[in-house]
Amino acid sequence: MWKRIASALSGIRTVLLLSYFIIILLSIALVGSLSFYISYRSTSEKVETAGLQIVRQIENNMDNDFRAKRNLLLAPYYSQEYIDSINLYKTMGPQEKFLFRQRLTDLFLKSFNTTPVPGFVRFKVYYTTGELLSASDSSPSDTPLQVQRSEWFYNTVARDGQVYFFNGASGGRMPDKEDSYSVSILIRDFANPVDFIVVRADYNAKLFESIGQNADLTANSQFVVLDDGHRQVYSSDNERTHHVGESLLMRMNGQNGRFWANVDGEEQLVSYTESVYSKWKIVLLLPKGDIIGPLKGIKTATLYTAIFAFGLTFLMSILFGRSITKPILHLYKTVNNIKRGDFSIRADIKRSDEIGRIAANFNSMMDELQELIENKYVYQIKLQEAQLAALHSQINPHFLYNTLDSIKAMADYHGAEEIGEMAHSLADMFRYHTKSSDEIVTLQEELAQIDAYLRIQRIRFEEKIDYQLRVEEGLYNFPLLKMTLQPLVENAVFHGIEQKRGRGTIRLSAYREDRSVTIEVADDGVGISERKLEEIREKLRQPLYQGELKEAPSGGSIGIRNVYARYAILYGDRFEFSIDSRKGAGTTIRIRLEEKSES
Template sequence: MLSYFVVILLSIALVGTVSFYISYKTMADRAESAGLQLVRQIENNMDNDFHSKRNLLLAPYNDQAYIDGINRYADMSDQEKFLFRQRIGDLYLKSFNVTPIRDFLRFQIYYGDGELLSSSDARKPWTPSQVRNSEWFRSTVAKDGEAFFSGFIPQEANEPSEVAAYASSIMIRDFSNPDRFIVVRTEYRSSLFRSIGQNDDLSLNSRIVILDEDNRLVYESGNESKSIAESELLERAVGREGKFWINVGGEEMLASFTSSGYSNWKAVLVTPRVEIFGALDKIKTTVIFTAIIAFVFTFMISVLFGQRITRPILNLYKTVNRIKRGDFSLRVKIDRNDEIGRIGMNFNAMQDELQTLIETKYLNQIKLQEVELAMLYSQINPHFLYNTLDSIRAMSDYYKVEEISVMAQSLADMFRYNTKNKDEIVTLQEELDQIDSYIKIQSIRFEGKIECGIQIDEALYGTPLLKMTLQPLVENAVFHGIERKRGKGMITISASKERSRIRLSIKDDGVGISEKRLAEIRDKLKPPAQQLIEPSAEREIGIGIVNVYSRYAIRFGDRFDFTIDSKKGSGTEITLVFPPFETESDAKSESST
C-alpha cells in the first residue's frame, strides 16, 4: 500500500510538472511568434504610410518648371523669388489638401542656405543658421534625395513640440545641378500610431512603442511613457528584429520588435506577462487542487480494496508453489466471478492440460520415432535415380529422340554434380560445366529461346568458387528475365581479375526490374545476422540469390561486394567481387608463420 501510495504521488507530480512545462513552453513560443507577427504588420502599415507621404514630398518633380526655378532661385529678382515661393507653396498646399492626411500638421520649405521659402502656418520661423545647423536638416541632406524620418526635435526650449509626434523631410534638386536644392519638411501628429494600435487586435494592456533610427522614443501608447523610456528596452532593441523579456515598473513584460528597412524605425510591442500566462496560472491552480483531491481519493481506494485484491492472489501463489513441488492434485478454489476468479479458472484449466501433456509425452515421442523411420525407408537411393536417367537416355538413343537424350544426360550430370561432389569449394570450370547442362535443358524447354555466352579468360577457369554459385543466379536470370521476354534472350557470364580480387558477372537482356522493386531487393540483401526472410520474400527475390550472397558474406565479410543493377526493359546484371580463396598450401604457410 505504501509503494502504491508513493507511485501515485510521484505520477501525479510528474504528469502535472511535465504538462505545465509543455503548456508554458507552448504558450511562450506562441506569444513570441504572435508578437513578432504583430510588429511586422505594424511595421508594414507604418512603411506604407511613410511611403505615401514621401511621394507627396516629390510633387515638384512632376513639373520641370519647379526644378528650373530651384536652379535659378539664387539669380532671380525679388519679384521672381516672391512668385516662385508662392507657386511652390501653393503646390504643396494642394498636394496635402486634395487627399487629406489625418495626422498632417504643417510643412515648411527651405532653400539650400536655410532660407524659409514657404510655410503652411504662421509659426515663428527659424533663422537660416538654425536651419543649416539643425540635426534634421543635415541628416536630410546626407540622405541625398531619400526621405528622412525623425521624432520631433524642438529647436527652442519654448517651442510647443507636444503637438507634433514626428517629421519627414526630403531634398529636392536637379541631378545635373546638385549644389542648388530645396528641403521640404512636414510635421505630423501621432494619429498614425494610435490607429495602428487600434486596428491590430492588441490585448488590453499591450503597448506599442515606436523608436527612430537612433533608438529614441517617438511614440508610446498608454500613459506610462516614462517607465518605458527609463527601462532597458531602448538599449536591447538592437538589430533587424528580436524578442526579449524586460522589467517595466516591477512588472515582467515581453518585448517584440522589428526594424523597418525603409525608414530604419523600430516598431516594438510590449505585452505584460500576466496577459500571456494568466490562463495558464489558473490552470496550474486548478490542476494542483485536482491532484490533491485525486490523491486523497486514491488513498481511500487503496485502503478499502487492497486486501480484497491481495488475498486471492496469495491463495493462487500458494497453489503455484504446490505445483512447483510436483503436486497436481490441488486446485484453486473459485468463489468469485471477477478478473481474479477468471484467472483461477484458467489456472485450473492450465493445470489439467499440463497434467494431460505430461501423461501423453512419451506416447508422442514413440509415434514421432515411427514417422521418422518410415520417412527413412521411403527415401530414394541416388544410384537408382542415376540408373533410371541412364535408362531414359539409352531408350531415347535407341528411338533416336535427341532432345530427350540431351535432357536426361544433362539432368543426370547435374544430379551427380550436386550429390557426388562433397567439397564446398569447386573450380570455375566445374561450375561452368554445371551451367552448360542447365542451359541445355532450358534451351530445349523454351525451344532455343535462351542462349548463353561465356567471356572468361582461360587462365581463370581454375579459379576457386563456392559450390552452386552460378546456377542459382543463372536460374534467376532465366525465370525472372528471359522467360518473360518476347523473343530470344542472352545470358552472359564473364569473369576478370581486378588487382587482387576476382570479378564475376551474370548479365541478361531480359525484361529488367523497376526502380521500386530493385530498391526492395537491395534492402533485403543484408548481412546474414540481420536477415529475416519470410517465405513470401523468398519467392519474390529468389532464395538462391540470398543463399549465394550469405555464403560469400560469411566467408569474406567486408572484402566481398555484391551488386544488382537493372533497368526496366534493359535487363539485369549481378556482380560478385571477392578475394581469391586460400589454398591448403597458403593456409599451412600462414599457420607456420
C-alpha cells in the first residue's frame, strides 16, 4: 500500500498539483501578512520622492516665468536713446522731461502688452531721486522720499542691475489686495553709476494658481511660496497660512529636502526647495492621511483577491499539469520505441513552448543520428568509389588515343627524337600510376608527373602551351593525395587552352598562408560561362553521398569533383576548394590545406 501511495505521489501531475497547492498557500499567507507593510513603505517612498519632484517642478516653472519677466524690464537697453536720456534727465527742460516720460510709458506698455503676461497688474518707473517717471495706471504712489527709503528700492539699487523679486508687502505702504509679488531692476549707463532708473512690475497670484493646478496635488495638500526673507508670498490655502512657522523654517536649512513634521496635531510630509535664481522657497505640505488613505482598502482587497486567486490557480494547476505531462509521456513512449531499435519514429508534438522545442531538438537529433549512421557506411563506399574513379581516370581513353595517334603521325612525318621523347614521357606517367598503391605522395612527385604530361601535350599542340611554375621553398615535400594536380592541369589544357586561339599559359603555384598551404592551377584560356560555373559549384556543394564520382571519358567537372571528394572525405574541415572563372579570361582553381598542429 505504501509503495502504491509513493508511486502515485511521485507522478509528475501529482507533484505539480501538490507543489502548486503548497506554493499558492504560502504565497497567499505571505502576501496577506506583508502586503500592507510593503504597500505602505513603497507608497511612502514614492510620495516622498514625488513630493520633492513636485516642488522642484514648481521651482522650475516659477524660475522660467521669472526670467521672462526680468527680460521685460530690460526694454530700455535695446535703444541707446533711453540710456542717453537717463544720463541727461537732470539737465532736461520740462518739455523734454515730459517727452522722455511719455516714451518710457509707451515703451513698457508695448513690452507688456505685445505678449500678454499672466498676472500682470501694473508697472512703475522711478528716477534716482524716487521721482515717479512712468506708470501703467493711476494708482496712488508714495512720495519720492518714501520710495527712496523703502526696503524694496534700497535692495534693488544695492543689486546694481540684478533683478530683485520680493513680496508685495515688503517695505513701503501695503499693496492692493490683488498684488502678490513684485519684480524690480536698476537700469543705467554702465559708465554712469549716479543717474539711473528703477523699473518695478507688480503681479497677482495667477502664476502660482496655475502652477498649483498643474502640480497634481491632493485635496488636502498645500504648497506655500516664501520670499528670501521667509515672508509668505502665496499659499494654496489661505486659511492655513500659519502652517509654515518658525519650527519648520529652522528645519529647512538646505537647498532642498523633505522631512516628516507634526503640523497642527497632524503628521505631514514637508518637501521644500530653494530657487537659486530668486532665492525663494517652495514648500509642499502633504498630510499623512492622504498617503495611507488609499491603503486602508488593501487588507480587504487582498483577502478577497487571495481567495479568488487560490481557487482559480488550483483549477488552472490541474489543467496545466495535464497539458505538461501529456506531451512528456508522449516523449517517453517515443524514446522507448527508439530504444527498441525503431530509429524512424519521431515525436509528434506541435507546441511552441519549451516542451515543443525539446521535441523539435529531439527530432533533429534523431535525424542527425540516423544520417550519421547511414553516412558512416555511405562515406566508406564513396571513398572506395573515389579511389577506383581515380584509378580509372589515370588512363583517360581520350588522352591515350590522342597520344597514340600523335606517336603514329610523328613516326610518319617527324624524326625519331620527338617520338622518343613522347614515348619516354608516356612511360614515366604509366610508371607513376602503377609503381605504388600509396594514396599520399609529395608535391615534388606530383610536379614530376605534370612535367611528363605537359611534355606530351606540348608536342601534340606544337608549343601552344606555356607552363609557369612558382613553388615556395620548403613545400616540395608537402604531402598531397596522388593524382591531385593531373586532373586539374588536364582540365586547363582541354577546356581552357585547346579551345583558345593562339598561345596559352598554365600557371601552377604553391605558397603558404598563415598555417595553411594554397595550391593554384590557373590558365588564361577561354574560361567558363556563368551558368556552367554555377552548375560546377552546385555539384561541389552537394553532399558527397549524393551522385556518382566516376570519371566520364570527356573529363571536365567530374575530374574536379573527384579531387574535391577525396580531399573532403580525408581532410574534412582542414580543406577548402574554390574555382573562379570568367568567359574569355581563364580559370583559377585553388586548393587550401590546413597543416596539422604539432601538439
